[in-house]
Amino acid sequence: MLASEINIPAPPSKVDFLIVGGGPVGLLAANLIVQAGLTVRILDIEYEPSHWGRGDWIHGRTLELLERAGLETELIKTGVKVDKMSSYMNGKLQKEIPFVPEDTESKHEYLLCVGQHITESSLQSQLSEHDVQVERPATVVSMDRENEGEYPITATVMHLQEGKGSEEVQCKYVLGCDGAHSDIRQQLGITNEGETSETHAGVLDALIRTNFASRKEVCIVQSDHAKTISMFPRENGLTRIFVHFNEDEHEQRKEQHNRNKIQMEDIQREAKRALLPHRIEFLGILYWSIYVVGQRYASRLDSEDRRVFLCGDAAHSQSPTLGQGVNTGFGDIFNLIWKVCMVEKGQLNRKFLSTYHSERWGVAQQVLSIDKTAAKAAAGHEAADYCDVVEKNRLFTAGYGIKYEYNSEDEQSLMWLSGNESKDYVMQPGMRAPNYKVFGYVSGKKTRLFDAVVKNSQVPSWLTFTLFVLAHDLRSTHDIVSKFLNETAKANTLLPPTNVVVVTTSTADQVANYKSLLDSERVVIDKLNQAQCHRAYHRKHDATIKNHSEGEQVHVVLVRPDGYIGTILRGDDGLSLSNKVCQYFSNIV
Known part of the structure; x- marks a missing residue:
């Protein structure tokens, strides 16, 4: 046909x-x-x-x-x-750092x-x-x-x-x-x-052969006799190479239409010079271009x-x-x-x-x-400056440190500070909610907070709010948690799609005593790294959650569909906490 x-x-x-x-x-x-x-x-x-x-x-x-x-x-x-970034000078390793800070909690x-x-x-x-x-x-x-x-x-x-x-x-x-x-x-x-500078950079994707050891990392490479280059692996055995041409060089030649003057051979030449005493051979160039920094x-x-x-x-x-x-x-x-x-x-x-x-x-x-x-540091003469900026x-x-700022004068805000004491806490509304490791109560296996959320086949996860109920030790807080869950469930038909996960520091045997109060599928146990999930939502000066007055409180972390914290509620009254959750939603619907 x-x-x-x-x-x-x-x-x-x-x-x-x-x-x-x-x-x-x-x-x-x-x-x-x-x-x-x-x-x-x-x-x-x-x-x-x-x-x-x-x-x-x-x-x-x-x-x-x-x-x-x-x-x-x-x-x-x-x-x-790629897990790490390395910097080299004249062929010698200067510094090596994880690409993502080590205290980041993510898969x-x-x-x-x-x-x-x-x-x-x-x-x-x-x-x-x-x-x-x-x-x-x-x-x-x-x-x-x-x-x-x-x-x-x-x-x-x-x-x-x-x-x-x-x-x-x-x-x-x-x-x-x-x-x-x-x-x-x-x-x-x-x-x-904004602005477009006179600085240019060359980029190419190539199949290469080299005795440079760190080609599987993001590498910043400089020598006394060459321009700074960046290189990193790509899919299917490819390598991408950037050549950061110097600002002063282009200032001297800007009337010569530099972008048209830089050729693929220039990029290859600078890469070879920067990698000395290591060798690099270009087996095939699949793509190359020049871009203007701006x-x-x-x-x-x-x-x-x-x-x-x-x-x-x-x-x-x-x-x-x-x-x-x-x-x-x-x-x-x-x-x-x-x-x-x-x-x-x-x-x-x-x-x-x-x-x-x-x-x-x-x-x-x-x-x-x-x-x-x-970009300015990369186009300069000091690779260390560039690495410092990156680090x-x-x-x-990496996206984990992006925070949406709260403006108290903005009536159209999806973030809500529950009190003046909020500034005393590490985690704030507008921050990404970390995806901490926990144990699933039913499975008994390690999982992560957002993987513990019970999926709704009718509503995508990115269209669903999540309530993490940090219950501490259920032996002290079971009445608060039970009241909160019951009252929130009653109001559920009036709320946007919302999932609830109970996070507790109790042991599995202790949780079993309260199964009648909880939906076991939605319970996780925070026993890794000194209950890191609970600790994250405590005051900045708290080194531990043990024997602290907040241990009698329940924390409710309301997470927006895009994974950012909408509000953090703290209290020892389940009804009050549920009312505050409902108030948050009534303010935005």
Whole structure:
């Protein structure tokens, strides 16, 4: 049968979401949208997806988020895990550090190196199961947002393939995931601020042969006679090499259009010189390019009516120096999509869509600031400076240190401080909830907190709130815990989808005495590393939870669907704690 004879249904003219940009950020958004049971179309102006270059680092926190959506398996299977970073000078090892700080609690305490084309292919494959494909080449040329009714936006979609022309698509939301030169951003009249420097860097992906021992790590290599290079492994035996060309060199030659002057041979030559006395042979070059170092950001991430949102490079763009592009873009999507989906399901007040800008804009500013410092250090003469920048900021750049700041004057906040005493505690609302190791009461085996959450086949994990009830020793707190669970269960029909996990320091035998009060499947035992989960939520000056007055209290940690803490409640009255949980939800619904 000829392709022209295949009866392919036309895409719907009315959808919940219209996504412009078929890169990894747009594809992730589309996956989450269809998982939530909403409709989507996704467009890209390119005739074919790019197969090489661009984002190839997926940090640990990003993998945690992808795991919440069940989208991580193929990437982890394909990519290369890197545990540490090393710096070399004149062929000698100077320093070696874990890529993720050692006190981080996660299943993904590493960097995953995997090509962006593989990330896109994986996301598109899973999207295809819902009969959604990227429409190429196509884009939105105008948006009429004066409409009323269920679909307030009428977007004019231009199909660039001969004979297709244009069409009007009605939708509820438009996501601009269309890159650093975003046309959607321009249509909104949102300025793109920041600067582009005169500094350039070269990058190539190659099959290599070398006697350099640390090619399986992220390595910063410098010598007295060469420029600083970075190298790290990629999937399928590939190696990526960055050459950080010096600022002063480009200042002297900037009138000569440096980007056009740098060739693939220059990148190879500098890599060979930097690695001396080790040898490197390039067996095949699969990709190479030159990029200009710069940091730019949109002045706003949304339209005034909260119907059009900018995500990924359309919202903020930086150099590839620390591998933040895809990770920050994915962070945008996981912050935004659960909120919009809950709004559409009547589980969140529309006014809280403003928190996308208030939370993610600050993160983008911090990403750009660190990137500017790191890129400048990499282009300088002191590799140690670059390594110091990386080490100092690795908790943030790996994603685990990202925190959404609470503003007491902001009425539209999804974070709630339960009292002035909160500042005395290590863990705060707006922080990522650590995924501590615990023991499953029923299984008796080690697990992690978020793996203990009982999955609901009807609701994705990233659309579900979680309550971790830190019960301490049940022999002292069983009445409080029982009252809290009973009262919360009564109110459950009025709450957004919410899971409850009871975390206790009691032994399995002691827990057995209270089985009638608890759902055993939702009980975990915090007996590792001096009850590290309980200790994390105590006051900063507490060295132990034993014999402390808070031991008679119960702590309730309310975690948002994106894995960030919404509020932390403490008290010795189960009814009061349940009422506070209900109050949190009544404030946001």
